[in-house]
Amino acid sequence: NHWLRSINTVLHRDCILTDKIKFGPLALKAKLVLKTWSGLLMDEDSLPDDWTHTEEVLVAIRPITGIG
Template structure:
């Protein structure tokens, strides 16, 4: 239960992004963080929502990694360094965008064949979270300059 300001800000940014698409951000504990890839969410009719579980795993992974990276920098690399809110937000957003780009690239069946990500799952995972999403084509995974 660390009180480092970067931890609070990163989890706040993560919850805020989640709330753009879903309600009820789970109360996190070590079990949920460590088992983030195993968490399953169900729809109102009881079906497992793969895209919701996938987004949860991505967001928790990014947040946890950023908190760890900033703490290493503050404690080991540059002792007592205080990161600005802008720097923290910028790095968190860069990491989220990297995850989005990775999904987009790995959904390319031509490049990756049977190893490619399920394009529909990628599209459903990120829908509702993209900036100016209404101006994007239905399949934005192939859009150059995205």
């Protein structure tokens, strides 16, 4: 799914942008990224408190039912 891949790309980019070594004072605050994506991640309860440097974090999409 192209849309899901695009959203996951944005999530991955946000995580990369929290790197203070690479981006110094321009780095995003991890707390902002965590709050922005809260409630949208797959298996969020099993992730560490700060998952911004975790490899496999994906957006969870529930199937749409009852259309029509």
